[in-house]
């Protein structure tokens with residue numbers, strides 16, 4: 001029995017989430033804006049048909065959107081994260097291994113039955129997801145990750161309502177691969193596709209059939225892997241556990257520039273709290289921490305600064321991350337700079353299974369276990385009652401006040417007070 005690789009993707013995910021909690025947005029144009037209502041990062045199919053492009057600055061399109069009667073929403077990552085968790089939970093039950101690739105995308109492995117047909121499985125999964133979560137998904141199936149991505153692309157392009165395409169069962173794939181533009185082959189960077197185009201290679205089929213030696217000479221093992229994946233030889237590993245990650249970054253842009261150390265420290269504290277919480281969820285420790293900040297890239301006196309510290313022992317402890325990031329914030333801060341972005345990066349992540357102990361420090365161990373218990377209590381309260389129900393003093397100012405979200409939908413799935421009241425007489 002052979003193994004199939006599946007790629008599952010939520011259709012117009014952010015827009016679908018918004019429509020889910022507000023059905024009156026369905027069948028009308030809808031776009032979702034990036035942080036601070038900057039530009040368009042998602043749109044539904046109706047908005048796409050009306051010619052609204054991705055990545056456009058909102059202020060330039062405001063009038064057009066208004067004229068076309070297209071609804072506009074600020075991004076609501078709390079909502080999308082919650083719907084994503086529910087989606088992945090269902091996928092986990094229906095697949096063997098699952099690699100969560102992004103908020104709305106996952107790779108999975110599955111045994112191919114003797115008759116090789118997986119369309120019945122796919123159809124069932126789509127209807128279960130739709131029934132339980134209300135989000136439409138597209139399923140691409142192949143022998144490798146690259147093939148599964150291509151199959152997903154074809155399923156979307158075909159525009160029929162099946163939402164599934166299995167390229168693995170197609171004997172001669174040439175016709176399909178001929179239609180995949182080289183820029184749409186997953187994993188090829190801009191440079192590599194430009195190099196290929198220069199050589200006259202314009203689609204996936206031509207790339208698959210070109211000289212491997214030439215690919216290897218120019219792009220080494222990375223290029224060769226992609227080419228082999230197109231040929232159906234699986235070479236890109238499956239990362240079933242988030243603990244395979246080596247780095248974790250939490251960063252945000254502000255709605256308006258800040259210039260005080262206090263505000264910078266509050267923002268950085270918040271990101272350090274989110275990052276250490278993610279670390280604990282992934283069962284990982286970090287060995288070092290970087291904080292950074294920057295002014296507007298397009299300003300005349302562009303300024304960016306960062307500072308890194310190694311942690312004495314790899315750990316996942318919020319209070320240690322907070323203390324370290326506060327010290328680092330002082331180092332990156334320069335007065336009179338209009339800062340518009342800041343972030344925290346945790347590096348050299350490792351599994352928390354192997355814990356380094358400081359020998360002969362009884363007092364240290366006691367303190368450490370107290371801090372661990374404190375983190376558990378805080379995580380427990382926040383998991384139950386919603387993020388930021390309880391937090392650390394250094395992040396006390398509601399950081400959202402420096403994020404612009406004018407068109408934010410109500411959080412209907414992550415806060416108890418947002419649950420609608422139904423009156424039955």
Ligand SMILES: [Mg+2]
Pocket residue numbers: 009010011012013104
């Ligand atoms: Mg998607």
